[in-house]
Amino acid sequence: MSIAAPTRSRVRLLTAAATVALAALSLTACNNGDGVRDEGASQQPSKSAPADGDSGKDTSAGSTTGDKTGSGTGAGSGNGTGATTKPKPQPASTGKNNPTASTARVTCNGSTVKVTAQSVSRPVNHMLLTVTNTGSKRCDLYGYPAVRFGEAQSVPPVIDDSQPQAVVSLPPGQSAYAGVALSGGDDGGGSNGRTEKTLEVFFQGRNTNDGGPGAKAALPAKGVYIDDSLKVTYWQQSMSDALTW
DSSP, X not given: OTTHXXXXXXXXXXXXXXXXXXXXXXXXXXXXXXXXXXXXXXXXXXXXXXXXXXXXXXXXXXXXXXXXXXXXXXXXXXXXSSOOOOOOOOOOOOSSSOTTSGGXXXXXXXXXXXXXXXXXXXXXXXEEEEEEEOSSSEEEEEEEEEEEETTOOSOOOBXXXXXXXXXXXXXXXXXXXXXXXXXXXXXXXXXXXXXXOOEEEEEEOSSSSOOSOOEEEOOOTXXXXXXXXXXXXXXXXXHHHHTOO
């Protein structure tokens, strides 16, 4: 019994010595000349590699500068200075090229118009006077024609109902009309009937009966028959209005 106890003690000593020897061998195996490798805390993964052409710098802030000028200055290259260019004032019209200007209007008379006389079939015993502006300015026909057949000393009356709403005004080259009731008709309503072969037409002014020189109008070679019922219309803008009465 005394031999067994020491033997167990020796076994434990031998086991401990073997353990120390194994540990030493492990340390010797890990030493490769660079020292003992420490497997400490794992390293943080590196940032992803930049894409092609990227410098690797963090450019998430963009390339804009503080003044944000960019390529456009905002001032523009035109003449937009904020001030509106005012059109140049045009000279006042002298009436030369403005037919409605007062200085370009004259009274129609024998010096600016041509007058023709034409017999018509309807109404019967009527004649049509046509006045054409042969001048270079617009002319106005006031009132009605003062007709003179032969050597008559009086002016025949006007048909009041024929008065137009406005004065007839003729641009150069344009015509106006008046109707002449020559006699009382076939019923013999007139008196002092006679045949006349000459006719002269006189014009009225704006505020006077004298509108300037008259104009002669040719009559048919056989003349025209008139009597004391002779009347005229006001100057009309159209032929149909002149022959209504």
